[in-house]
Amino acid sequence: MKILKTALLVVVVLLALLAIIGLLIPSEVTLDRQTTVNASPQSVYEEISSMKRFNKWSPWFRIDPEGTTYKFSGPDSGVGNKMEWASDHEEVGTGSQEIVEAIEGQKIRSEMYFGGFDDPAYANLTLEETDGGTKVTWTFEGNMGSNPMFKLMGLMMESMLGPTYEEGLANLKERVESKPLFSVEINEIKVEPINYLAIRETFDVTKPETIGPRMGELYGQILGYINANGVMGAGQPMSVYVDYSDTGWTADIAIPVADTGEVNDEKIVAGQTVSGKVVQGIHMGDYNQLDDTHKQLQAYMQFNELEANGNGYEVYVTDPTQADTAQWRTEVFYPIK
Structure with a gap:
């Protein structure tokens, strides 16, 4: 009986800790990464304003290129351009991403839904012309809801998602800087x-x-x-x-x-x-x-x-x-x- 009481006490303490975590940890999660691309904002914009082109530098596309199915809808680029994906790979999963705001040569904002989450997350890619080319800032905005476990996951988002964003920006930089120059x-x-x-x-x-x-x-x-x-x-x-x-x-x-x-x-x-x-x-x-x-x-x-x-x-x-x-x-x- 003493062991059972101890076990119950541990469970109660853990539940209490989770409840406290649920109250103290914010639901909102944000992170950002930056890079500078030696190219014009317009040249970078061409690669971020289309979901098909997004897959040319996306770090997730390279994880399971053969096993993931993609469906594209809406216009070829800009607002309404949408991509849906499905994969059995745990790092890819299922979801959708749709461009909801597009400012030519300046910004792309996407709304994302991931399998298992009812609320959307958002990603912004903003462009700023600099002496060295274009500063690209990639941000993530998510709401983990009230579930304490999801909130704990939110605390790890920086370490989980940050390196992937860095990889994606490196891919984008390489792609844009290797793009042929066109005079027409x-x-x-x-x-x-x-x-x-x-x-x-x-x-x-x-x-x-x-x-x-x-x-x-x-x-x-x-x-x-x-x-x-x-x-x-x-x-x-x-x-x-x-x-x-x-x-x-x-x-x-x-x-x-x-x-x-x-x-x-x-x-x-x-x-x-x-x-x-x-x-x-x-x-x-x-x-x-x-x-x-x-x-x-x-x-x-x-x-x-x-x-x-x-x-x-x-x-x-x-x-x-x-x-x-x-x-x-x-x-x-x-x-x-």
Whole structure:
């Protein structure tokens, strides 16, 4: 009986201690970590404003990359961009993270739910331009509720989560500082399909001086067909790339149309561009420099592990009869999955 009384007394004392802990330990938990990235705030912002890009540097993604399933919803970036995950690995578990505030080049705030917890936690990534680049501050805000055990866990959050935040910031710094530099504006957008009529031609890259004049001739022929057949044009001239080789490239030299109709000329082909997600590059200047823009778009896709999804194309927005070639605008599109 004495042993039983002692055991009961110990239990009562432990319960009393837990009750006292529940009263004295705050429910709110916060921590923060910082690093400086040798890059502009905008360059860093691009990597933190998308949940898919978050996984490129997230320390948790690297724990169980094969065993974790991910679901993304909402816009591709910014407010409403959401990621849900599920893993049997105890360090990953299940949960969701959604961007609830986004200030371009300055801040991302995310709301997070973890399996086993009803209340959300929040993470902020704030950017501050400095002489050395961009100071990145990553903060965690959580409420452990009234459960004394959860509150005790909150006391250990600094040692549990702090090193992981440091690892994540180191990954982010490495990724941003290794990012290729781009001199053209590059965007990821969604586009509608474009119907077009075209003449397919193969061009010899060893004779670049012949390409422009030949394209001019082909556009003249297509416009002649369109006018003769009462087809309604629907946009600026364009080229759709069909094939590449070491010596040249094959493209549909095209005019967008509302409806291709029934083609009655064997030289004319009807086509349609791919709809959906694309990487868009804005090229300003002479057409002779377009190859560099293409290389930058390809480097962008490689860095971000984007997979092509159809033929790329160029749209010549500016009338080339304009004398100032610096004002010529060409939009280059690469469809992606």
